[in-house]
Structure formats: structure tokens, C-alpha cells
Amino acid sequence: xxxxxxxxxxxxxxxxxxxxxxxxxxxxxxxxxxxxxxxxxxxxxxxxxxxxxxxxxxxxxxxxxxxxxxxxxxxxxxxxxxxxxxxxxxxxxxxxxxxxxxxxxxxxxxxxxxxxxxxxxxxxxxxxxxxxxxxxxxxxxxxxxxxxxxxxxxxxxxxxxxxxxxxxxxxxxxxxxxxxxxxxxxxxxxxxxxxxxxxxxxxxxxxxxxxxxxxxxxxxxxxxxxxxxxxxxxxxxxxxxxxxxxxxxxxxxxxxxxxxxxxxxxxxxxxxxxxxxxxxxxxxxxxxxxxxxxxxxxxxxxxxxxxxxxxxxxxxxxxxxxxxxxxxxxxxxxxxxxxxxxxxxxxxxxxxxxxxxxxxxxxxxxxxxxxxxxxxxxxxxxxxxxxxxxxxxxx
Numbered sequence: 001x002x003x004x005x006x007x008x009x010x011x012x013x014x015x016x017x018x019x020x021x022x023x024x025x026x027x028x029x030x031x032x033x034x035x036x037x038x039x040x041x042x043x044x045x046x047x048x049x050x051x052x053x054x055x056x057x058x059x060x061x062x063x064x065x066x067x068x069x070x071x072x073x074x075x076x077x078x079x080x081x082x083x084x085x086x087x088x089x090x091x092x093x094x095x096x097x098x099x100x101x102x103x104x105x106x107x108x109x110x111x112x113x114x115x116x117x118x119x120x121x122x123x124x125x126x127x128x129x130x131x132x133x134x135x136x137x138x139x140x141x142x143x144x145x146x147x148x149x150x151x152x153x154x155x156x157x158x159x160x161x162x163x164x165x166x167x168x169x170x171x172x173x174x175x176x177x178x179x180x181x182x183x184x185x186x187x188x189x190x191x192x193x194x195x196x197x198x199x200x201x202x203x204x205x206x207x208x209x210x211x212x213x214x215x216x217x218x219x220x221x222x223x224x225x226x227x228x229x230x231x232x233x234x235x236x237x238x239x240x241x242x243x244x245x246x247x248x249x250x251x252x253x254x255x256x257x258x259x260x261x262x263x264x265x266x267x268x269x270x271x272x273x274x275x276x277x278x279x280x281x282x283x284x285x286x287x288x289x290x291x292x293x294x295x296x297x298x299x300x301x302x303x304x305x306x307x308x309x310x311x312x313x314x315x316x317x318x319x320x321x322x323x324x325x326x327x328x329x330x331x332x333x334x335x336x337x338x339x340x341x342x343x344x345x346x347x348x349x350x351x352x353x354x355x356x357x358x359x360x361x362x363x364x365x366x367x368x369x370x371x372x373x374x375x376x377x378x379x380x381x382x383x384x385x386x387x388x389x390x391x392x393x394x395x
Contacts, residue, residue: 010039010142012039012040013042013132013143013145018149019098019288020276021043022101022106023292025039026295029112029115033303035114040116040134040141042134042138043117046119047106050249053251056286059090067096068096070206072092074183074184075088075350082346084345118138123135123137127269127270128269129268130144145307148271148273149274152275163327164327165222165255166216166254170215171232172212172247172248175243176240177240185203188202189202190341196334197219197335198218198330199215199217201231202216214232215231219330255280256280257283264277272312274287279313294313297313319359328381340377344369348368348369356369
């Protein structure tokens with residue numbers, strides 16, 4: 001990264017060089033109508049490790065197809081009483097390793113005179129009607145627009161907002177025997193104990209003897225790390241029949257899932273990105289494709305009108321309501337989450353589920369989705385939502 005900027009005046013300042021910040025930077029670099037704009041990218045730490053993977057389903061080409069680690073055409077859902085392997089039809093389920101993503105975008109930005117990259121932390125963004133003043137460890141800079149992807153400060157507020165965490169430990173393993181079907185993603189395997197929470201195994205097979213095996217929970221409180229590891233060991237022991245394996249890489253993560261307000265803007269000239277801007281879908285934790293959609297939306301408006309769109313995200317309220325209802329159920333009766341997902345996958349075509357989770361279904365298909373699950377849990381949650389308070393688990 002550069003040690004000093006060529007100018008303290010920029011058109012755009014991007015705060016944070018993770019998934020969201022780099023996504024916006026790359027979309028800007030790919031837009032020829034913005035080739036004369038000066039962009040400042042500030043990131044406190046160099047991204048030099050494969051600290052996570054991002055997965056998503058899509059039926060469209062993307063800017064990052066060249067660095068896809070692997071893609072699959074089949075997906076399995078497993079739960080007591082129902083198991084099915086789905087053909088994805090026109091969709092593909094894809095995975096990108098974070099280090100490949102970081103390297104790809106930094107290589108694309110390298111030598112591009114539009115971009116000034118600084119290793120610096122940002123303490124404050126101060127906005128006015130005309131510009132944003134960026135206070136950082138590398139100095140102060142002015143930008144016409146700022147895009148903030150720093151992690152938000154989200155604190156659980158019982159009785160006001162619903163708050164769950166998708167937390168997980170994943171091992172990428174190599175096995176001594178063929179153990180995985182490289183054609184099928186194990187999307188959700190709910191056959192294990194739920195412990196009054198939503199708990200499932202998630203497996204991305206990269207070959208018959210290599211896979212990412214992840215133990216995932218939706219709950220308010222993470223477990224001690226050895227409990228995740230024990231669940232993975234037990235799963236592998238059953239799958240391998242006692243054959244050996246070695247751990248190649250490890251992932252540990254926690255993704256907030258909440259209806260806590262995460263504003264798309266902080267004043268007129270500061271746009272929030274990523275988790276800070278509500279791009280993590282509250283009911284599933286998926287974010288990568290939503291981040292890319294926001295980047296494309298922002299860059300398209302900047303190129304066309306010179307300013308971000310008034311509606312930064314394009315989110316629709318009815319899908320936000322469904323997220324809130326499911327979060328309420330998770331908070332009150334987390335173990336019933338398994339039954340809700342089972343009913344969704346058992347009673348709907350997979351393509352309809354994907355469109356619904358992508359917030360692209362019509363009112364008719366949204367009604368079909370809602371009508372496919374038992375109404376009791378949702379009716380109780382609607383009552384909690386109408387009174388303006390989250391439900392609480394009964395002791």
C-alpha cells in the first residue's frame with residue numbers, strides 16, 4: 001500500500017478493505033464512466049490470510065467467476081423425517097476463498113492511478129453538506145462521498161430488538177479414504193441434537209477426500225470452542241467409519257443476525273456498506289451476493305447521476321418482516337427452526353426458495369412460501385411484532 005496520498009482531496013473514500021469495501025472498489029475500477037474519479041481506500045490491516053470463505057447461489061455470471069474455488073449443481077437438505085438432494089437447475093452454488101478475493105482485487109487496483117491505498121485506521125467520519133472529513137491514523141482527508149464498512153457496534157437489547165448470532169467453526173480436512181460426494185453440497189444437515197437452538201452441519205466438498213466441514217449454530221450465545229470441535233469430530237467419525245484425516249485449515253466466525261436498525265446512511269454523504277449497512281440477511285446470515293448487488297447499485301447511480309441513489313439498498317419491507325418473524329421464533333423457540341426449514345424444503349421447489357431468500361419472489365410466490373410452513377409459530381411472532389417487543393423464551 002502507499003505510504004502517503006498524492007492529495008488530501010478525493011471523490012470517494014472507502015473505509016475498510018474487507019468483502020464490502022473491496023467489492024465497491026472493484027466495481028468502481030470496472031466502470032469506465034468513473035475513470036476520472038479519485039478513490040481513497042483505507043484498511044487497518046493487510047489481508048494476507050484465508051480467514052473465511054464466501055458462498056452463494058446464483059443463476060447469473062458475476063465479476064468474480066474467474067476466482068471461484070468450486071461450484072456445485074446439487075444441494076442436499078437433511079433433517080429427521082426428510083432428506084432430499086436437489087438439482088439446482090439453472091442455479092449454481094459457488095464458493096470463493098477470501099484470500100483469492102483479496103489478492104484478485106488488490107492486483108486489479110495495483111498501478112491504477114485512480115486509487116490511493118493506505119494502511120490506516122479511521123477514528124471518525126465528519127460530514128457536512130459539501131464533503132466528508134476523514135480522521136485517520138494516517139492523517140485527515142476530504143472526500144465528496146464516504147463509504148463506511150467498519151464493523152458496527154451492535155449490542156443486544158432484550159425487550160427491544162431481536163438478536164441472534166450465526167457462529168461456527170469449520171475445518172477443511174483431507175481424509176485417507178473417499179468420504180465426500182464432490183457433486184453435492186451438504187447445505188443443512190439438522191440430524192444432530194438441537195439443544196433448544198438451530199444447529200446443523202454444513203459441508204462443501206472439494207473432492208472425494210477433501211472438504212470444508214462446518215458446525216453452525218443460530219443462537220444468542222456462542223459455545224466454548226471445544227464443543228464445536230467435538231461435534232465436527234463426531235460427524236467425521238461417523239462419516240469416515242474410523243478412517244483418519246488431517247485438518248488443513250480452520251475457520252472461526254460469528255455473524256450478527258438482528259432486526260436492530262442498521263441504517264444505510266449516516267448523514268447525506270456517508271453510505272454504510274456490508275454488515276454496517278444491513279447487508280447480512282437477518283434470517284440466514286448470507287451477505288456476499290447482497291454486498292455485490294449494493295456495490296453495483298451504488299456505482300451505477302454514481303456513473304449515471306454523480307451521486308448515490310436515494311434508496312441505497314433497494315430492500316423491500318415484506319422480506320424484512322419475514323426476517324423479523326423468523327428471528328423472533330429463533331429467540332423464543334430456537335429448536336423449532338429446524339422444522340420450519342424442513343417444511344420450506346419439503347414443500348417448495350428449490351428455485352422458489354432461492355428467489356424468496358434473494359427477495360425476488362412475487363406476492364403470489366411469497367404467499368406460497370409462507371403458506372407452506374406451520375402457521376402457529378409465525379402467528380405468535382406476529383403478535384410480538386405488533387406489540388413492538390420481541391418474545392422471550394419461557395423457562
